[in-house]
Amino acid sequence: xxxxxxxKSDTSLxxxxxxxxxxxxxxxxxxxxxxxxxxxxxxxxxxxIGEIYGASRTLVRTALxxxxxxxxxSIEKNRGAFVARPTPADAREVFEARRLIEPSIVDHAIDAxxxxxxxxxxxxxxxxxAAESRGDARTSIRLSGEFHRLVAEMSGHSIYxxxxxxxxxxxxxxILLYRRHDTPACGTSHHAEIVTAIRRKDKSQARELMLSHLxxxxxxLFLKEPxxxxxxxxxxxxx
Amino acid sequence: xxxxxxxKSDTSLxxxxxxxxxxxxxxxxxxxxxxxxxxxxxxxxxxxIGEIYGASRTLVRTALxxxxxxxxxSIEKNRGAFVARPTPADAREVFEARRLIEPSIVDHAIDAxxxxxxxxxxxxxxxxxAAESRGDARTSIRLSGEFHRLVAEMSGHSIYxxxxxxxxxxxxxxILLYRRHDTPACGTSHHAEIVTAIRRKDKSQARELMLSHLxxxxxxLFLKEPxxxxxxxxxxxxx
DNA sequence: ACAGGCGAAACTTTATACAATCCCTGACCA
DNA sequence: TGGTCAGGGATTGTATAAAGTTTCGCCTGT
Numbered sequence: 001x002x003x004x005x006x007x008k009s010d011t012s013l014x015x016x017x018x019x020x021x022x023x024x025x026x027x028x029x030x031x032x033x034x035x036x037x038x039x040x041x042x043x044x045x046x047x048x049i050g051e052i053y054g055a056s057r058t059l060v061r062t063a064l065x066x067x068x069x070x071x072x073x074s075i076e077k078n079r080g081a082f083v084a085r086p087t088p089a090d091a092r093e094v095f096e097a098r099r100l101i102e103p104s105i106v107d108h109a110i111d112a113x114x115x116x117x118x119x120x121x122x123x124x125x126x127x128x129x130a131a132e133s134r135g136d137a138r139t140s141i142r143l144s145g146e147f148h149r150l151v152a153e154m155s156g157h158s159i160y161x162x163x164x165x166x167x168x169x170x171x172x173x174x175i176l177l178y179r180r181h182d183t184p185a186c187g188t189s190h191h192a193e194i195v196t197a198i199r200r201k202d203k204s205q206a207r208e209l210m211l212s213h214l215x216x217x218x219x220x221l222f223l224k225e226p227x228x229x230x231x232x233x234x235x236x237x238x239x
Numbered sequence: 240x241x242x243x244x245x246x247k248s249d250t251s252l253x254x255x256x257x258x259x260x261x262x263x264x265x266x267x268x269x270x271x272x273x274x275x276x277x278x279x280x281x282x283x284x285x286x287x288i289g290e291i292y293g294a295s296r297t298l299v300r301t302a303l304x305x306x307x308x309x310x311x312x313s314i315e316k317n318r319g320a321f322v323a324r325p326t327p328a329d330a331r332e333v334f335e336a337r338r339l340i341e342p343s344i345v346d347h348a349i350d351a352x353x354x355x356x357x358x359x360x361x362x363x364x365x366x367x368x369a370a371e372s373r374g375d376a377r378t379s380i381r382l383s384g385e386f387h388r389l390v391a392e393m394s395g396h397s398i399y400x401x402x403x404x405x406x407x408x409x410x411x412x413x414i415l416l417y418r419r420h421d422t423p424a425c426g427t428s429h430h431a432e433i434v435t436a437i438r439r440k441d442k443s444q445a446r447e448l449m450l451s452h453l454x455x456x457x458x459x460l461f462l463k464e465p466x467x468x469x470x471x472x473x474x475x476x477x478x
Numbered sequence: 479a480c481a482g483g484c485g486a487a488a489c490t491t492t493a494t495a496c497a498a499t500c501c502c503t504g505a506c507c508a
Numbered sequence: 509t510g511g512t513c514a515g516g517g518a519t520t521g522t523a524t525a526a527a528g529t530t531t532c533g534c535c536t537g538t
Contacts, residue, residue, distance in 0.1 A: 045519075045520095057520090079501090094398060097398050104335075157335075158329075284489080297523065
């Protein structure tokens, strides 16, 4: 017996279980990209990553394919995997999609609001503020995207959440490539205002704030041509 | 120099090249699902499929993982892959997402309209009509979904197109599981009306028609509990 | 007769070995 | 001096083999 009631994702999506090794690889690489430690164009060799995480190429390959499907890794046949380099056209599409989806997500989040979730949001704002205060740009940029992911999760709409996860990861690359100044990643104050609107259950204002927030981020971009870089891999991945 | 201008999907997504074998497997299974030849819950054994397509399990596995990411195949650890069985909750999410995204897609499609595209749309309508006339339900249901995919492709918005591809595949499963009567898959006349609005470049009407079309499809569903089935595999896949 | 546990078979998962492809280097030729 | 072509090295793509897990059937004991 010992019936092990496992959570189980009956739906479909291969869930993000941190349990297995391929998920660890995927999340390690994803985090590195989200924190701007892995730059667009960086070669992601199978052997190299496999050695870092102590996994065979089979598992690394699986992880890289999943990341390719999410749009943050580009796989070229017989050449290997690279951190994706979104074009300006991609950038516009990503932000248009976010402007379309995120207001709806906020709507759902407000419907699903609970003391527990408000607590988590509040805590997240604190973390963001802390990271920014101590000048930790890496963590700051990551948490900034994670805020949006958190709201999506809160909405309980798993499809929107899945789509947005892709869009956020790509946004991170886009911001890295095309941001004009070193303006703070995402205005933290905006996030706080959005949380306030959620707490008040003011849907129309929350939508409006989210929309203007995204518009402002996009406005800070200069969508022309990118620049190249090439960092070392084992330095940047803290396996 | 000798610059070889290759088409190249610089973006990211592993393109749908029908060239390699894993794509053939993926599309074969996808088509079978779209034509309702593979029913929800059907076991997709690696050996079985591999033998059908003359490929090793490695390639089958890759294809199945991709399909899992698209949400039409469910992979259970140490148990294998099955055709996904969307829940009523999933169904509502899918159609909500479609109601959100497709009107925007139609907008873009109208911006990108050209004689060439109008020709393709018209030809598609003819095919749909032909299939329905000769009572070919399988082809009919597939073409019905393909219409939406065609409009998405026409829009030139690759992100929307990618999202919608997933949503359409899932919709097919949902319709199979939850449709009330044997009403025609998607009213063909609706599609024709939408094309007319596109031809006239009437955005607001095109959006409205698309929205009501989707609403009507969803209204024909009975979102309660599913039924089981179990077909044979090699009969249904015409590799 | 029924419940429980042991065991074998089938499947997925992971690892390793082989084959194909591409890129880079270096030499040769115009 | 610049360009082209061939060879070597490296890396990915594919297949096969070993390992681990689950499931199902059967047998035994009560």
